[in-house]
Amino acid sequence: MIYPYIPITPSIEIAEIQPCKHYISSTIEKSTTQIETFCSPLLKQGKAKIPGVSKVELSPIESEQNNPEIIDKNPSQTEENNDKSNILPVGINLGKRNVNESVLVRGFEDGKQAVNFDNWLLPFDDVISALNITATTLDDGQLELRSPGLVIRINPKELKTDPEIGLVISVADIKKILGVPTEFDIVKYAVVFNPPWLDFKNTRIPQQELPVVLDGLPKVNPPTFSFSSIGQSINISGNNNNTTTQGDLTTIGTLFGGSWYIRTNQPTLTDRNTWQINEAQYLRQTPTADYVVGSQPTFWQNQGSGQYWGVTTVQRFGYNPPQTSAGGFSPSQRMQSNQVGRTISGEAAPGTLVQLTQGLGDNVIAEVLVDSSGVYRFENIPTGGGGIGSFNNYRVRLYPNGQLTATPEIRDANYSTLPGQLSKGTSALIVSSGFGQENSQNSLIGNFQDWRGGVAYRLGVTEDLTVGTGVIYDESLLGLGELFYQPAGFPLQVAFSGLLGTEKGLEYNADVRFQPSRSLEFNFNSDRLSQRFRANWQAFRGVGFRASGDTRTSTLAAGINLSYNNRNLFAFASADIDTNNNLRWSLNSRMGKLQLNHYANEIASNSQLSYDFSNNFSSGNSLYLNYETSNNNNLASLSWRYRSNSRTRDGRNLFDFDLGYGMGSQGNGIIASASTAALPGLNLRLRYQGISTFSDSDSFRIELSPSFNLQPRLTPSDSRYESLRSEGGLLIQPFLDKNNNGRLDKNEQIYTEDVDLLLIVNNKPIKRFSADMTENKNGVLVKLPPDNYRLDLDPAGYPIDWKPTQSAYAVEVVAGGYTQVLVPFTPSYTVAGALTDAEGKPVGGAKVEAVLTDKGKKVMSVTNGAGVFFLENLQQGTYNLLINGKAAQPEKITIDANSQPIQEVKLNY
Template identity: 55%
Template sequence: RLTATPEIREANFSTLPGQLSKGASAWIASVGFNRATSSDRFFSGLADLKGGASYRLGVTEDLTLGAGVVYDRALLGYSELFFQPTKIPLQIAFSGLMGANGGLKYNANVLYRPSQKWEFRLDADDLSQRFQVDWRLLSGISFKVAGNTRENALSAGLTLSQRFGSLFTFADVSVDTNNRVRWTLSSYLARWQFINQGSEIFTNSDLIYNFTSLSDGHSLRVGYETRNSQDSLASLGWRYRSPARTFDGRTLWELELGYGFGSRGSGLIASAATNVLPGVVMRLRYESISVLSDSSSFRLEVSPSFNLTPRLTPSDPNIERLRNEGGIYVQPFLDGNNNGQLDGNETAYAEDMQTLLRVNDQSIRNFTPHLTSTGLFLRLPPGRYRVDLDPAGYPIDWKPAEFAYGVEVSAGGYTSLPIPFTRSYSVTGVALDRSGQPMGGAKVEAVPTGTGKKVLSVTNGAGVFFLEGLAQGSYNLLIDNQPTQPDILRINAKSESLQEVTLQQGR
């Protein structure tokens, strides 16, 4: 079945964050402190311990319930509900905190999508209620109506997303009954990007040029922002994003350096961010000028993001997505002793993986690959997949035991796919007839004395042959089905990858 056309099926799984499959369960815990600010100390004292723990259980495929406790100066009860029926395009999420001042603090979200053209959303908490209706008029054109009881306002807006040749444009504009206008415009053309967003309070515009066709590498940015129609700041900056990325697609390193000048003065702007530590996002930013202030500021941001689910790496922050998805852990390795296992003295092969691997006849770039020093993680929906190996990506002088694999992916974990490569040997030389003359067009064969496949080559006009893809073992050598001198070829772990030999038909 590995040679059959890959089976393609539409993925159908839950997209409601927090929902679990039937019988699945999870513990969630959090703890922290409040920090009392102090003008003379950067790190002030910690006080007011806060924390909580809850247990979540998938009661059915459609319903997940949770309960727990929260401590915030008092012990409070906590409950949650996630509901997404399989036959109705409805999603409901509810969480409530009971015992706060004798009342209930809650957060509820309802989403109903009856068709591709209509979407109804209702969000509510103990402070306000909000709704939004989206209507897709045409391809790339949508109309929306929204309301908010906290601001006592209704709004209407239009969204446009279109491509005109190589120009892609996204625009969103809305106006409410309080005469407030909000807009966003984003356009891409080749390596140029223009972004403009604003409201009745602020505007922010950026023109970016990327030196590569991708979002990583070097880029230049020209920006202009205003506040309250009085303060403004223009800036010119350089940015670098490393090509290496984390499991979820974030760049490992990002550096920015620029200079700003505006109504409050001028000065340096710099920042650095990294995701190199698994589960930790770190960002450092320095500003000697901003649109609202001429005072220097220094900010350090550290954001933990852990996923301690078994069989999953701790660097992926999209923990809710991983509940419904699985993946393949592909581990090519150089199998020096031909036992099909990665032993302690053997090395993994993690080079040129994008050339080596294809999944369902598609590039692995389509499946969010995450490369490590020991293998490759591919995040995939549950199902059956075919993995093919392209000879263009083979390590030099090595060949795989199999050329294609069938893999079954289950939700919640990675299916391991070890791919052993065994040493591949080549033999070249000249084939001679009984009188010692080169034989053009002759068939030279290496036939294993035990199990295995024979390898053959046809000589050119000068009698030169080339036998490749030989494994360790002993071979009988033949020219046009006749024994040769020498008649036996022996290959072991100490043999050279390329050997030269002159063969002559036996007398």
């Protein structure tokens, strides 16, 4: 039973009565004997009462132990009682906030302060709960304690068990092991925890992304065939005596889950007989395989003449390739892994929490608590594929004793990945067969001859070593060998590829890179023609040295680069000299609105001084003074340039104008140029030159590049349309389906308002894809890599009084075009009214239903005390009205295109 606290006279000191007050008023049931023992001094003096107990007799020992007045008069007895302890009910505070009103602890206090406070025993579960610590039992039996500012492991066998309290932890261990300063507040009669992470918000651990679930959603498939985009470039150039017109015609589309691409070269734009198809390619790329038909590069060094046209497949086992660039199929790129698993390890003191972060941010990739071995290890850490020198920057943060609020030690863990390198156990197979193509006059596709083909296999032998082998036929039988070696823990990279059996014996390429430190780097490149080396040393901040050599020119070169940067001045200068006394140097500097650029070598030089009126050299008005020399000729010019602040989606200025006048050894004249991207789907560039370093004759050039999307209808495109060779996209068309037929009719409006709120792709708002998103009257275009995507509709973006017939879709995107997703919104109606009985009184608690006659769909509402009901989200159609399963009066209601969004009806029961 719980004994209420009986008020005590105000004359008693708070420090004297507080323990008894907390003990009696705590929610734990107590016997009369327990209360007598704890509150005996006050009970004896009649300052507290126990219901049903009229008098309490205290022994002399109890009186001495619990009466503050007696203890104060006998200091020697106080020292004797410091080792004694009682069961006390105390509160637990987290800083100034109470988190537990009362828990039982083992300790002792003298009415003024805690005695031997470090030896107090507190319930373990209540402590970790108050500190917001989660405890997890690991496989080895240890207990992992984790909070926003702490990650440690303890052995639960080291904790003590109190016969009355249970599993306990001492205040000393709370301070030492958990690192939490702890004190006792006698006034509040509470143990106060002040953890260093009290106001700490750990933002370094990212939230795990929600999985993309496609099961059960209606599937939207891409078109089997589409003609997506067309682009035409026209170049008109000439002088007073001659004018030439050239061009390139490009078309892109979708076919059987892949992309098709045709580029036609037009040497003479007006003469179709000169046109030739330079590229014609069908490309289907999946995470595990690629299939390409038509013009393409070979996966080996081409020995024969002409372009290669054929059929190639790449089969990948255990890895995904990087996304292909707009250049189309690249066998070397598709044979390398998008991510190569590497191991990052090191040493640290046991108990240190080690977090692995990527880049300079706080994005935590993984974390581990160092055990007694003193070694931390992160295995299979993905490092992206790239060229030699392509780095994936990782950092290691070390928090002593698992205290996340402490300042961590930061170590770099930079790893580079070789092109072609694969993770251990992954592999790739490539098979190719085709012919060489020779261009010929009066032939659109040229002549095909000289069969070629080959097969190659690449295997990740270890984390450090990838090897490849194959057989090639290209005018002769050739053997292919590849090796990619990058030992863990040693800054060496080796890439080798060779063809054996050529006319020259061995055709090979070898690249070796050694970087013993961040400031020192050595590169060695070799092939059949020459051997080259390059060394760079960043000696000091702003000072670097380099050296290079080439056996083909039999030269050695040495150079230096200097840099300086502060708030007002930036400067970078470099100079090189070789053993043939060729001197090359450059200078780039900026100070305020002034900028000076200069470079020179043994043949030519160029110097440019510019003044920017807007303090932004990428836009606004600028003035340029330029001087250039070449082969004893020179030209000086003064120019004005204007670049608009507005830019296109791909970063180009909408307007760019240059106007100047030049004087030099060949004479003088006007130099002018202009370009614009303001017209949708059209890029225009004009240039006129009345004087140059080499000639005084007039010359001009006009570049015109229109491009259009043909899907779903003819619309202007942007300059990045060729990226559709390797990627596709979504054409999302939300529309107001007034007649509820699920089709986009001519008189129905496409809804593009609030699309940022409406559309969600793979659990991410559509604005995350803003760089590749275009809105127009035809809907929303979003470029995406080929894959399956989930499209959701967020009710926050629904048009008022409209609702979608489907709120989520599974959509497949393929390269070459856009997958059209029609999102019909149907009118949403509400029928509101009141239900009354035969006497006209409101009926509450009745079930009102509207059942669609032809589809059987029903909407239900329950009347409130006033008989009011709301039947919401109704579509057009005729509904039967039911009350508690029986026909209402009226029995039916019809909703059509002329109905108001909200209708009122009175029902009788």
